[in-house]
Amino acid sequence: MTATPPDPTKHHPRRSRRAATVSLAALLAYLAVAYVAAPEFWWFHDGGLDRLDMRTTTTDGIPGDPINIGLVGVKEEVLKAFSAAGWKPADAITLKTSIEIGISVALRLPDPDAPVSTLVYDGRRQDLAFEKPVGGSADQRNHVRLWHSDPLAPGGDGPLWLGSASFDRGVGFSHDTGQITHHIGPDLDAERDLVIRDLSEAGWLRSTYEIPGSGATDSGRNGGGDPYFTDGKVMVGVLGTED
Numbered sequence: 001m002t003a004t005p006p007d008p009t010k011h012h013p014r015r016s017r018r019a020a021t022v023s024l025a026a027l028l029a030y031l032a033v034a035y036v037a038a039p040e041f042w043w044f045h046d047g048g049l050d051r052l053d054m055r056t057t058t059t060d061g062i063p064g065d066p067i068n069i070g071l072v073g074v075k076e077e078v079l080k081a082f083s084a085a086g087w088k089p090a091d092a093i094t095l096k097t098s099i100e101i102g103i104s105v106a107l108r109l110p111d112p113d114a115p116v117s118t119l120v121y122d123g124r125r126q127d128l129a130f131e132k133p134v135g136g137s138a139d140q141r142n143h144v145r146l147w148h149s150d151p152l153a154p155g156g157d158g159p160l161w162l163g164s165a166s167f168d169r170g171v172g173f174s175h176d177t178g179q180i181t182h183h184i185g186p187d188l189d190a191e192r193d194l195v196i197r198d199l200s201e202a203g204w205l206r207s208t209y210e211i212p213g214s215g216a217t218d219s220g221r222n223g224g225g226d227p228y229f230t231d232g233k234v235m236v237g238v239l240g241t242e243d
Contacts, residue, residue, distance in 0.1 A: 066214035073239030081204035
């Protein structure tokens with residue numbers, strides 16, 4: 001009697017379980033490397049962050065985007081100024097907003113107040129974040145994070161907000177850790193100048209001046225490993241209207 005050969009199209013439970021186990025192991029290995037091992041390596045490789053007093057860091061402690069913008073004014077003025085300039089406050093990162101931004105990027109759907117990733121400055125996460133979409137989804141956008149800081153001088157014009165402005169050019173994997181992230185455009189000065197220009201054209205800047213920042217570089221790298229260049233200066237805008 002001739003044995004019937006196995007049907008290659010027939011479902012095999014043992015093989016399916018083995019494939020599922022291998023896939024799960026690969027996923028866990030990726031998560032361990034991208035979100036645990038790689039950030040620890042970059043912290044050790046950098047050797048500390050004391051010298052980066054005008055640089056943000058990621059939540060893993062990796063040097064991030066430099067501080068390149070400042071605003072002087074109370075919180076209400078900051079909110080009104082960005083609203084007048086057509087910028088939207090970024091949503092907080094939650095499961096719901098994370099799913100929404102994923103759908104926006106994947107299906108090219110609008111999400112004008114999508115969350116931005118967390119950066120740390122002066123020991124804490126950003127206090128405010130604003131964005132201005134480019135195109136039809138959250139894949140590309142102008143955005144700025146702001147931290148409430150000490151005034152530049154006692155008895156100055158008002159509360160100071162130091163910030164980091166950059167352009168998200170697309171979603172991908174971090175060059176340093178493999179984590180999913182937005183990649184930024186290299187010209188940080190152009191993004192800084194765009195924020196200042198938009199606020200000025202909206203009638204919300206009384207004056208501007210420069211202060212030293214992280215220093216000029218043409219070979220900077222942010223927390224996702226993206227290259228950038230900058231003159232290293234912080235442009236400070238004093239908020240207020242003529243009314």
